[in-house]
Amino acid sequence: MTTPFDPDDAAPPGSGLFGLSITPDQAAIHVLAVPFDATTSYRPGTSQGPDAVLAASHQIDLFDRVFGKPYRSGIVLTKDPRFESWNTEARALAEPIIELGGHIEDLPDAQDKLDRVNELGQQVRQAVSAFAEDCLAQDRIPVILGGDHSVPQGSIEACAKAYPGLGILHIDAHADLREAFEGFQFSHASILHNVLEQAPNIAHLLQIGVRDLGAKEAERIESDARIHSIFDDDWAEARQAGTALRSMVRDAIAKLPEHVYLTVDVDGLDPSLCPSTGTPVPGGLLWPDIMMILVELARSGRKVAGFDLCEVSPGPDGDPDGTSWDAVVGARLLYKLCGCALSSR
Numbered sequence: 001m002t003t004p005f006d007p008d009d010a011a012p013p014g015s016g017l018f019g020l021s022i023t024p025d026q027a028a029i030h031v032l033a034v035p036f037d038a039t040t041s042y043r044p045g046t047s048q049g050p051d052a053v054l055a056a057s058h059q060i061d062l063f064d065r066v067f068g069k070p071y072r073s074g075i076v077l078t079k080d081p082r083f084e085s086w087n088t089e090a091r092a093l094a095e096p097i098i099e100l101g102g103h104i105e106d107l108p109d110a111q112d113k114l115d116r117v118n119e120l121g122q123q124v125r126q127a128v129s130a131f132a133e134d135c136l137a138q139d140r141i142p143v144i145l146g147g148d149h150s151v152p153q154g155s156i157e158a159c160a161k162a163y164p165g166l167g168i169l170h171i172d173a174h175a176d177l178r179e180a181f182e183g184f185q186f187s188h189a190s191i192l193h194n195v196l197e198q199a200p201n202i203a204h205l206l207q208i209g210v211r212d213l214g215a216k217e218a219e220r221i222e223s224d225a226r227i228h229s230i231f232d233d234d235w236a237e238a239r240q241a242g243t244a245l246r247s248m249v250r251d252a253i254a255k256l257p258e259h260v261y262l263t264v265d266v267d268g269l270d271p272s273l274c275p276s277t278g279t280p281v282p283g284g285l286l287w288p289d290i291m292m293i294l295v296e297l298a299r300s301g302r303k304v305a306g307f308d309l310c311e312v313s314p315g316p317d318g319d320p321d322g323t324s325w326d327a328v329v330g331a332r333l334l335y336k337l338c339g340c341a342l343s344s345r
Contacts, residue, residue, distance in 0.1 A: 005020075005021075007061075007062040007063065007069070007071060008061075008062075008063075010058075011057075011058035011059075015058070016054075016076060016077055017031060017054055017057050017075055017076065017077040018057045018058070018060055018062060018071055018075055018331075018335060019057070019058050019060075019062075020071060020074070020075060020076070022074050022076055023076070024076050024078070026074045026076070027073075027074030027075055027076035027140070028073040028074050028075075028140060028141060028342065029070075029073065029074065029075045029076070029140065029141045029143055029338050029341065029342070030076055030078060030131075030135045030140045030141070030142060030143065031075065031076065031077045031078065031143040031144075031145050031334075032077075032078050032080070032128065032131045032142070032143065032144055032145065033050035033051075033054070033077060033078065033079045033080075033083070033145050033147075034050070034083050034124065034128060034144055034145065034146050034147040034151040034152075035047040035048065035049070035050050035051070035083050035084055035087060035146075035147055036083050036086060036087040036090070036124055036146070036147045036148065036150070036151050037087065037091070037146075037147055037148040037188075037278070038086075038087055038090030038091045038093075038094045038117060038120065038121070038148075038150075038184075039090075039094055039098070039117070039121070039148060039150055039181070039182070039184040039186065039187045039188055039189075040098075040148045040188060040278045040279075041098055041181070041182060041187075041188070041189065041278075041279070042278055042279045043276070043277075043278045043279070043313070044091065044278065045276065045278065045313035045314065045315065046146060046147055046148050046277070046278050046310070046311050046312060046313045047084075047087050047091075047147060047148075048313065048314050049145070049146060049147060049310075049311070049312035049313055049314065049326075049327075049330065050077075050079075050145045050146070050147065052312065052313075052314035052324060052326070052327035052330070053145060053309075053312055053327055053330045053331045053334060054077060054331075055327065056324075056327035056328050056330065056331035057331040057334070057335070059328070059331070060331055060332060060335055062335075064335070064336070064339050066291070066295060066336075066339065067298070067336065067338075067339025067340065067342070067343050068339070068343075070335065070338045070339040070342050073342050075338055077145070078131070080127065080131075082123075082127065083124065083127070083147075086120045086123055086124060089116075089120060090116070090117045090120040090121070093113040093114075093116055093117050094113075094117050094184065096113070097110065097113060097114060097117075097182060097183065097184075098182060101182060102181070102182030102183045102184075104183065114183050114184070117184060118184065118185040118186065121150065121184065121185060121186030122185075122186065124150075124151060124154070124186070125153050125154040125157075125186060126154060127154070128144060128151060128152065128153070128154030128155050129154030129155065129157055129158050130154075131154075131155070132144075132154060132155040132158035132159065132306060133158045133161075133162075135306070136158060136159065136162045136305075136306075141304065141305075141306055141307075141341050141342075142155050142158070142159070142306040143306065143307055143308065143309075143334075143337075143338070143341075144306075144307075144308035144309075144310070145308070145309055145310075145334065146308065146309070146310030146311060146312075147310060147311075148188040148278060148310060148311060149172070149176060149188040149191050149263075149265045149310040149311055150184075150186045150187055150188045150190070150191055151308070151310065152191070152263055152308035152310065153186065153191055153194055153195060153198075153199075155261075155306055155308060156168065156195050156199055156261050156263065156306075157195065157198065157199040157200075158306075159259070159261045159305040159306045160195075160199040160200050160201055160202055160261070161199075161200055161201075162305065163258075163259035163305050164200065164201040165201050165203040165257050165258075165259070166199075166201060166202055166203065166257065166259050166260070166261055166305065167202075167203055167204040167205070167206065167256035167257040167259065167260045167261070167302070168192075168195070168202065168204070168205045168206065168260070168261050168262075168263060169206050169208070169253070169256065169260055169261070169262045169263070169293075169297065170192060170205060170206065170207045170208070170263050171207075171208055171209050171262075171263070171264045171265065171268040171269075171285065171290065171293070172207065172209055172210060172263075172264075172265040172267065172268045173209055173210065173211055173212050173232070173265070173267040173268050173279070173280075173281040173283075173284060174189065174210065174212050174213060174265070174267070174279065174281075175192065175207060175210050175213040175214075175217040175218075175220075175221065175229070176188070176189055176190065176191045176192040176193065176265075177190075177192050177193045177196075177213070177216075177217040177220045177221070178190050178193060178214060178216075178217060179193055188278070188310075188311075191263075192205065192207075193220075196224070196226065196227075202226065203226065203257050204226055204228070204255060204256055204257060205226055205227045205228070206228050206229075206230075206252055206253070206255065206256060207221075207227065207228070207229040207230065208229075208230045208235070208249075208252075208268070208285070208293065209230075209232055209235070209268035209269075209284055209285050210229050210230075210231050210232060211231065211232035211233065211281055211282075211283045211284070212279075212281045228252060228255060230248065230249075230252060232283045232284060233283075235248075235285075235289075236283065245289070245292065246292060246296065249292065249293055249296045250296055250300070253296055253297055253300045253302065254300065256300075256302055257302075258301075258302060258303060259302070259303050259304075259305045260297065260302045260303065260304055260305065260344075261304075261305050261306050261307065262297070262304055262306075262307035262308075262337065262340070262341070263307065263308050263310075264307065264308065264309050264310065264333070264337065265277075265310050265311045266309070266310070266311050266312050266326075266329070266330060266333070267279055267280055267281060267284070267311055268284055268285055268290075269284050269285050269286075269287075269290060269329075270283070270284040270285060270286055271284065273286075273287060273329045274311075274312060274313075274325075274326045274329055274330065275315075275325070275326065276313040276314065276315035276324065276325075276326045277311045277312065277313055277326065278311050278313060279311075290333070290336075291336065294336055294337065294339075294340040295340075297340060297344065298339075298340045298343040298344045300344075302344060303344050303345055304340060304341035304344040304345070306341075307337055307341055309330065309333060309334050309337060312326055312327065312329075312330035313326055314326060314327050
């Protein structure tokens with residue numbers, strides 16, 4: 001006899017994400033693990049993020065005081081072995097390029113290496129896009145679990161195609177508006193540049209938490225009417241002055257269109273929350289800040305078309321068993337994101 005599922009019990013051995021054991025047809029939320037971090041320019045390791053988050057998710061209480069019981073709608077994780085194979089090849093080719101900061105004039109076969117990394121990035125993009133398109137066709141919510149922040153491009157493009165006039169809510173320490181950083185077309189530092197240039201019908205990009213950007217990125221933000229950034233220094237000043245951050249967030253979200261894609265790089269958070277992420281930056285959002293943003297988005301009447309969570313790294317020891325602090329935070333943030341997306345519907 002099958003034992004009824006009890007959300008208050010410990011996760012059963014061998015169970016799936018958040019301790020659930022369900023089939024894809026039972027799930028409203030489909031999560032694709034994308035363990036790919038070939039272009040990470042500072043500290044690699046986010047390719048181990050999906051497995052670490054999966055393991056840590058078994059420790060989460062499934063009742064949520066804010067979003068209720070997201071697990072009831074069904075959440076399932078999908079793995080595709082191609083991503084690990086692509087990452088192994090691409091990372092080996094990319095490392096000598098990264099070590100030279102993209103200055104590859106004297107690197108043997110440099111252009112061939114760069115071209116192949118870009119080809120593999122395109123394969124990731126296409127596989128992610130196909131996954132998201134399939135989810136959207138079945139009225140499921142596509143979720144990309146990285147890996148570095150290059151990996152969700154295909155999903156954002158699929159959502160933009162399904163929902164013309166899509167808005168993007170981007171949580172990140174970085175603007176990610178660089179063009180082919182270090183020569184990599186699909187760089188983690190180029191994801192928003194790529195989306196704005198290549199995805200159809202992006203109406204608005206709201207960035208929160210940005211505190212590390214280049215001069216050209218700053219010029220892009222100033223010149224592109226689609227982009228609105230709440231910089232981290234403005235956020236900190238408002239907090240110190242006692243200004244209502246909730247009102248600031250509400251006003252910014254009110255500018256977003258009906259359908260929104262939510263893209264989250266954990267380095268947008270204070271580094272005390274995810275210290276092992278690939279490119280940590282002092283400052284950032286505290287846990288109550290990111291929770292407030294998710295609540296306001298869910299209450300705004302906007303519908304979350306899809307989302308991603310990227311740049312969780314289990315740390316320098318490559319801890320794959322989910323005991324790292326980064327994985328604990330990442331798993332809880334993923335569940336909150338699921339709750340936000342479901343509540344928005």
